[in-house]
Amino acid sequence: xxxxxxxxxxxxxxxxxxxxxxxxxxxxxxxxxNFYVKEFWADRHITFSLQKGDMLGIxxxxxxxxxxxxxxxxxxxxxxxxxxxxxxxxxxxxxLASGFDAHMTVRENTYLRGAMxxxxxxxxxxxxxxxxxxxxxxxxxxxxxxQLSSGMKSRxxxxxxxxxxxxxxxxxxxxxxxxxxxxxxxxxxxMEILSGGTTGVLVSHSIGQVRxxxxxxxxxxxxxxIAFSDDVQLYCDAYEEFLATKELPxxxxxxxxLAEGFAKRTQKLLHDKQVKESKxxxxxxxxxxxxxAVLAAxxxxxxSKPEALAPEYAGKS
Amino acid sequence: xxxxxxxxxxTNLRQNSFLFGQLVNRDFQQRYKRTALGMAWSVLSPLMHxxxxxxxxxxxxxxNVNHYVIYLFSGNIIMSYFRESTKNGxxxxxxxxxxxxxxxxxxxxxxxxxxxSALINFGLTILIYFFFCLVDKxxxxxxxxxxxxxxxxxxxxxxxxxxxxxxxYVFFRDIQYxxxxxxxxxxxxxxxxxxxxRFPAEMQRLFLLNPVYVNIRYWRLVVIDGIVPSLPYHLxxxxxxxxxxxxxxxxxxxxxxxxxxxx
Numbered sequence: 001x002x003x004x005x006x007x008x009x010x011x012x013x014x015x016x017x018x019x020x021x022x023x024x025x026x027x028x029x030x031x032x033x034n035f036y037v038k039e040f041w042a043d044r045h046i047t048f049s050l051q052k053g054d055m056l057g058i059x060x061x062x063x064x065x066x067x068x069x070x071x072x073x074x075x076x077x078x079x080x081x082x083x084x085x086x087x088x089x090x091x092x093x094x095x096l097a098s099g100f101d102a103h104m105t106v107r108e109n110t111y112l113r114g115a116m117x118x119x120x121x122x123x124x125x126x127x128x129x130x131x132x133x134x135x136x137x138x139x140x141x142x143x144x145x146x147q148l149s150s151g152m153k154s155r156x157x158x159x160x161x162x163x164x165x166x167x168x169x170x171x172x173x174x175x176x177x178x179x180x181x182x183x184x185x186x187x188x189x190x191m192e193i194l195s196g197g198t199t200g201v202l203v204s205h206s207i208g209q210v211r212x213x214x215x216x217x218x219x220x221x222x223x224x225x226i227a228f229s230d231d232v233q234l235y236c237d238a239y240e241e242f243l244a245t246k247e248l249p250x251x252x253x254x255x256x257x258l259a260e261g262f263a264k265r266t267q268k269l270l271h272d273k274q275v276k277e278s279k280x281x282x283x284x285x286x287x288x289x290x291x292x293a294v295l296a297a298x299x300x301x302x303x304s305k306p307e308a309l310a311p312e313y314a315g316k317s
Numbered sequence: 318x319x320x321x322x323x324x325x326x327x328t329n330l331r332q333n334s335f336l337f338g339q340l341v342n343r344d345f346q347q348r349y350k351r352t353a354l355g356m357a358w359s360v361l362s363p364l365m366h367x368x369x370x371x372x373x374x375x376x377x378x379x380x381n382v383n384h385y386v387i388y389l390f391s392g393n394i395i396m397s398y399f400r401e402s403t404k405n406g407x408x409x410x411x412x413x414x415x416x417x418x419x420x421x422x423x424x425x426x427x428x429x430x431x432x433x434s435a436l437i438n439f440g441l442t443i444l445i446y447f448f449f450c451l452v453d454k455x456x457x458x459x460x461x462x463x464x465x466x467x468x469x470x471x472x473x474x475x476x477x478x479x480x481x482x483x484x485x486y487v488f489f490r491d492i493q494y495x496x497x498x499x500x501x502x503x504x505x506x507x508x509x510x511x512x513x514x515r516f517p518a519e520m521q522r523l524f525l526l527n528p529v530y531v532n533i534r535y536w537r538l539v540v541i542d543g544i545v546p547s548l549p550y551h552l553x554x555x556x557x558x559x560x561x562x563x564x565x566x567x568x569x570x571x572x573x574x575x576x577x578x579x580x
Contacts, residue, residue, distance in 0.1 A: 022491030115338075115340075
């Protein structure tokens with residue numbers, strides 16, 4: 001059974017000066033037939049499905065429609081076309097630091113946010129200390145929320161939201177919250193939740209993260225679905241090459257070509273690096289006293305280019 | 318269908334009762350805790366309003382009116398409750414947009430909690446109102462027990478109007494200013510400080526088109542004259558309330574999912 005079934009989903013924003021002109025102007029323009037709206041498709045015909053335990057990485061440059069798609073999956077937005085079906089409880093860790101009340105204390109905000117996330121009073125009473133401890137805000141419980149630093153706010157938001165045992169976990173760039181130590185802690189917490197068979201969706205600009213964590217990949221570009229696949233490494237290669245060349249793949253062959261390009265480029269990079277290194281070493285050798293320089297050169301050659309040495313030196317240390 | 322809606326609403330409310338309590342608590346705090354005067358302000362403000370109006374209008378309009386203070390006060394508290402609950406209702410969605418666009422919560426809870434805190438405020442002013450009735454030697458009759466009727470329907474109507482306005486406010490930000498102007502006009506049209514006997518009979522009937530006036534008149538009839546209005550008058554009150562609630566529910570149902578796009 002599919003835990004998330006996203007079928008031909010399209011999401012449209014109406015832009016244009018709807019909001020800014022106001023009702024008066026709207027009515028006037030309607031009367032004079034001078035009113036236009038622009039459409040903007042944030043996502044177009046996105047189709048994918050995930051099974052239990054899958055971890056999907058969504059990649060794409062800014063404005064590709066990643067966050068909008070996540071909002072549709074969590075049910076905050078209803079897609080303009082297509083359908084999304086989800087099974088089970090969803091926990092969404094979007095950018096959550098907004099929406100707190102600046103004039104209430106940390107304690108009150110914790111309860112309010114918890115209530116919004118659907119926790120019961122009982123549950124919050126039990127977990128409150130744990131939340132505060134995880135956010136490392138023990139000394140700030142009775143501070144006004146506005147007195148916290150922005151890092152603290154994000155930490156609190158994260159701690160409240162992650163204290164669940166969801167069937168579906170949605171992560172939008174949240175693994176980069178807080179300082180280094182907290183980042184590690186939050187990453188560990190995520191892994192702990194995910195290891196229990198939770199289905200995950202991760203939006204990240206860190207390709208390394210996607211390579212490491214995901215077993216499926218969805219590539220979006222300007223709202224269009226470039227690919228959905230379980231060959232994560234291939235598509236990550238292709239995506240990294242795309243980032244360098246800005247050539248959008250159209251067919252599977254393009255993808256393979258891109259990935260090959262990436263492989264070549266990384267090899268070339270590696271090669272360049274080696275050349276640079278050997279040049280550096282040459283310089284060091286030139287400066288050295290003759291005997292030690294010769295010994296060092298032989299050592300280097302033994303390691304990297306044994307065929308260049310006379311056979312009596314090749315194997316010797 | 319209405320019954321089904323109400324049933325769904327109550328089960329929804331029960332499921333979300335903890336959240337609802339938290340929201341009411343927050344709105345209450347936002348209103349009272351941060352000011353030095355606290356709840357005293359909601360008592361002082363209508364009293365000052367009343368004092369000024371008495372000073373200005375009792376000479377002009379008050380001579381032929383029985384218990385003019387109570388006449389004024391009735392209009393005043395109802396109008397200011399109407400103003401407060403609909404205006405707060407209007408901004409309830411926008412001011413919580415940060416939450417609504419990130420977390421999947423029932424949106425009407427924000428509106429309802431705003432209405433609860435306006436209602437609490439209204440309750441306070443009613444207490445002062447009855448204190449003034451005592452001072453003004455108004456006779457307390459059993460008819461006054463009927464006052465629950467206009468209050469209930471008034472609350473329902475205000476929720477409905479709040480729904481319509483909050484939905485509109487998401488799409489058109491200038492509603493805020495337009496509605497202020499509208500409220501000003503409505504205040505003049507609600508016969509708060511004058512009586513409508515001087516108008517011809519047809520004109521007087523036009524006043525019944527104004528639901529706020531209909532409510533004010535109910536109060537005055539019951540409190541000052543000790544008369545319970547006729548059955549059709551009761552139906553009129555309920556009709557207005559259901560009309561606006563229906564309109565609000567329609568707007569919400571239709572545009573509910575579009576709000577997020579406009580924050």
